[in-house]
Amino acid sequence: MQGITPNIYVLILGGMVTVFFMVLTFIALNVRGQNKLLKQRQAAQKAEIAHQKELLSAVIESQEAERKRVGRDLHDDVGTALSSLRLIIEMSKPTPDALSHNNFVSSTKEIIDKVIKDVRSISHNLSPTTLNYYGLTTAVEEHCNIINQSGKLRAFLIDDTVSAISKLNVSSATAFYRVLEELLNNTIKHAEATETSIKFSEKEDTLILEYRDNGKGMEPNFTAKKGMGLQNIESRLNNINAGYEIITAPGKGFSLNISYQILRNT
Numbered sequence: 637m638q639g640i641t642p643n644i645y646v647l648i649l650g651g652m653v654t655v656f657f658m659v660l661t662f663i664a665l666n667v668r669g670q671n672k673l674l675k676q677r678q679a680a681q682k683a684e685i686a687h688q689k690e691l692l693s694a695v696i697e698s699q700e701a702e703r704k705r706v707g708r709d710l711h712d713d714v715g716t717a718l719s720s721l722r723l724i725i726e727m728s729k730p731t732p733d734a735l736s737h738n739n740f741v742s743s744t745k746e747i748i749d750k751v752i753k754d755v756r757s758i759s760h761n762l763s764p765t766t767l768n769y770y771g772l773t774t775a776v777e778e779h780c781n782i783i784n785q786s787g788k789l790r791a792f793l794i795d796d797t798v799s800a801i802s803k804l805n806v807s808s809a810t811a812f813y814r815v816l817e818e819l820l821n822n823t824i825k826h827a828e829a830t831e832t833s834i835k836f837s838e839k840e841d842t843l844i845l846e847y848r849d850n851g852k853g854m855e856p857n858f859t860a861k862k863g864m865g866l867q868n869i870e871s872r873l874n875n876i877n878a879g880y881e882i883i884t885a886p887g888k889g890f891s892l893n894i895s896y897q898i899l900r901n902t
Contacts, residue, residue: 715755722748764813772801772809776816776834788824792833800838803898811872812845812896819847819892822865827851827890845894853888 725744767775773795780791795801804812816834823829829851837844873880873894883891 715752718748718752718755722752767809767813768806772804772812773836775813779813779817779820780834783820783824789820789829790831791820792831794833794835796835796837797843798838800841800843800898801836804843808876808896811876811878812894815869815872815894816845816847818865818869823849823851823890827853829889841897841899843896843898845892845896847892847894848889849891850889853886853890854884855886 722745725741725748764775764779766778773793777793780793783789783791801809820832823832827849829849832847832849835846835848837846869892870880876896878894878896880892880894883893
């Protein structure tokens with residue numbers, strides 16, 4: 637009996653070791669399975685995000701194409717027709733009542749001139765030809781000049797870049813223009829500001845845009861109730877992989893800092 641006892645101990649010890657290794661194996665397989673499942677989920681999420689960005693990009697490109705088409709039609713068809721009508725009225729022969737005729741011509745020309753101006757403004761907003769032909773800086777400067785002439789806001793543009801803006805592709809330049817257009821529109825409508833500044837600068841391969849206004853600012857929790865304007869801005873910036881930071885507080889104005897790595901996104 638004394639010789640059997642050590643064997644029992646050996647068997648018990650062997651069984652415990654075997655169970656221990658089985659538990660370790662089970663844990664290792666479970667962890668491995670969990671890691672594999674996590675990686676699959678992450679891959680699926682990345683694929684979904686990439687798909688959503690592709691859809692957003694397609695929607696934005698489609699919108700821009702439609703804007704250009706409508707803008708061209710307004711400028712070429714409606715604008716040309718109104719200009720021709722104005723010319724015909726100028727060339728029309730006076731009636732016996734010269735004063736009445738002159739008043740008619742004068743008032744009609746004023747109305748047509750206003751319609752032509754409105755059509756040009758709508759056409760420019762839909763598809764800014766300056767952006768396509770002369771680049772982002774010139775297009776933004778032209779938009780600022782229009783705002784300054786309206787007297788609603790004083791907009792200043794500072795361009796401290798050397799070559800960064802010229803390296804932007806059409807999609808990125810359009811996104812920046814639309815973002816600034818939306819920012820200026822929001823400032824005019826909601827900020828009660830008198831001045832705003834737009835500054836372009838660059839650092840190595842990064843384009844930096846700083847937008848500032850001296851308006852009433854917003855509450856710190858404004859992100860919980862974003863309007864369509866801010867949502868459009870964020871969608872366009874996310875679509876081109878641009879980083880951004882919003883800084884605002886009541887009575888402190890509104891600021892948006894954007895950084896865009898050109899070499900990575902071109």
